[in-house]
Amino acid sequence: MLPPTTDQEPGGGREPVRFLVFSASLRTNSLNARLARLAAVSIEAHGGTADLASMSDFAAPSYDQDEQAEGGFPSSIEVFRRRLEASDAFVIASPEYNGSMPGVLKNAIDWVSRYKPQPFNTRHGLLLSASPSMVGGNRGLWALRVPLEHLGARLSPDMFSLAQAHQALDEAGQIESAPLRERFENNIAAFMDLVEAAKHYPCVKRAWFEFLGEYPTTPEVARVE
Numbered sequence: 001m002l003p004p005t006t007d008q009e010p011g012g013g014r015e016p017v018r019f020l021v022f023s024a025s026l027r028t029n030s031l032n033a034r035l036a037r038l039a040a041v042s043i044e045a046h047g048g049t050a051d052l053a054s055m056s057d058f059a060a061p062s063y064d065q066d067e068q069a070e071g072g073f074p075s076s077i078e079v080f081r082r083r084l085e086a087s088d089a090f091v092i093a094s095p096e097y098n099g100s101m102p103g104v105l106k107n108a109i110d111w112v113s114r115y116k117p118q119p120f121n122t123r124h125g126l127l128l129s130a131s132p133s134m135v136g137g138n139r140g141l142w143a144l145r146v147p148l149e150h151l152g153a154r155l156s157p158d159m160f161s162l163a164q165a166h167q168a169l170d171e172a173g174q175i176e177s178a179p180l181r182e183r184f185e186n187n188i189a190a191f192m193d194l195v196e197a198a199k200h201y202p203c204v205k206r207a208w209f210e211f212l213g214e215y216p217t218t219p220e221v222a223r224v225e
């Protein structure tokens, strides 16, 4: 059950928070792109700033460590990094492909994970999905949590999966069912509250961890750092 949000008035009293929002589908009439657009509109309505991107902005050749060593990063990945770092948090609406995430998304995550500092580390994220299936692509989001949490992203436990999405969205691109629409809005607003609190009202004392081993300097060890 989602907690009641503190932002009942659209835009009321919120400190500045900026979100990178994108769909992980390259398809022209993507259901997930429509869901991502709804999320961006909702973020703006609740007083945040949304940078709505498309997966094609971040699509890159398959990750190859030799290519990175010789040629550096593709320009699309530079853009992904820049737009992630310009945001306090990210929202991904991802299709489910064979019970997992689309390869184009995993590839972009792999590329961007090679930057130091690594941009997903401690960045808050919310995962959404849309699928014509009865479970809305939710299994794919569980798979997507693995690399993102591995990279230190602070993922909201409240994911939103739109089942039978080909019928659930009306002509105007809105979620047709009123209770479902309300749940979606509450989900977005609750996530925004969390990001706002983390950015503007930090109150948790940070723990200090001392690394007692040898600092990893060889390329083999640095790769798994």
Ligand SMILES: Cc1cc2nc3c(=O)[nH]c(=O)nc-3n(C[C@H](O)[C@H](O)[C@H](O)COP(=O)(O)O)c2cc1C
Binding pocket: 025, 026, 027, 029, 030, 031, 032, 033, 095, 096, 097, 098, 099, 100, 130, 131, 132, 133, 136, 137
């Ligand atoms: C390669 C491939 C694998 C798919 N696997 C799944 C799946 O595991 N679960 C599911 O619900 N839908 C699956 N689908 C159907 C997608 O959910 C559907 O095509 C959806 O519309 C894709 O999202 P999009 O509209 O944002 O492009 C798959 C589609 C493709 C092309």
